[in-house]
Amino acid sequence: ELEDGLDEAFSRLAESRTNP
């Protein structure tokens, strides 16, 4: 579950950096 959460968090980070 922690791993899924981290995967999700990296996706959000990448999204936020591409479309701030």
Add this chain to the structure above:
Amino acid sequence: NGVGMPLGSFCPPKTVWLPAMKAKGLEISGTFVRHAGVIQMEMTITNKAMSVMTGFAIQFNRNSFGLAPAGPIQVPSPLSPNQNIEVSLPLNTVGPVMKMEPLNNLQVAFKNNIDVFYFSCQYPISVLFAEDGKMERQVFLATWKDIPNENESQFQIKDCHLNSDAASNKLQSINIFTIAERTVDGQDMLYQSMKLTNGIWALAELKVQAGNPNYTVSLKCRAPEVSQCVFQSYEAVLKN
């Protein structure tokens, strides 16, 4: 790779640090390399004088990261006129510290039987990237968030034709580790970490877009003055 270097070690070409005309015939060219955790100063020492040279010794001034010779320099002597010799000097990072400008500047005193000579050279900061510089993913996310935006620097690497996997592999050879990779709107975003020998961590985002030879590196570090040198290492290894 430099001649004779193990595969995987990044070794910039040697440059002349001390020209013979400034050192009574002693010429020194050199570079720095890190392999398997050992930092080495690789030098070619040439005798361009008309008499033999003996009694070689080296000393560093205090510097930003405490780089220091791990032992005395071993130069087989005498060195005859027109003879040159390759010398590897292992270094450690427990010497005295003083912040230099630029940060990676090293002032060296080099002695032989003729005189003492002084020169400055710059080492790639990547020789200080530790083998255990891969940050835990959770710690990376928290740290990235925690470091203020003012501490973020952005750089462009122009004219780079690697894909993101090749870039990631090259960077790993200098202990820059990819922790996560995401593709958003056709852009590969690589999240990376590295740790300097003095315990300073740097976090990076490398943006690679298919068909665009210009990469963007964003660096976040609690000591933002290292970012410029870190960027130079990205550029050197990716364009090598």
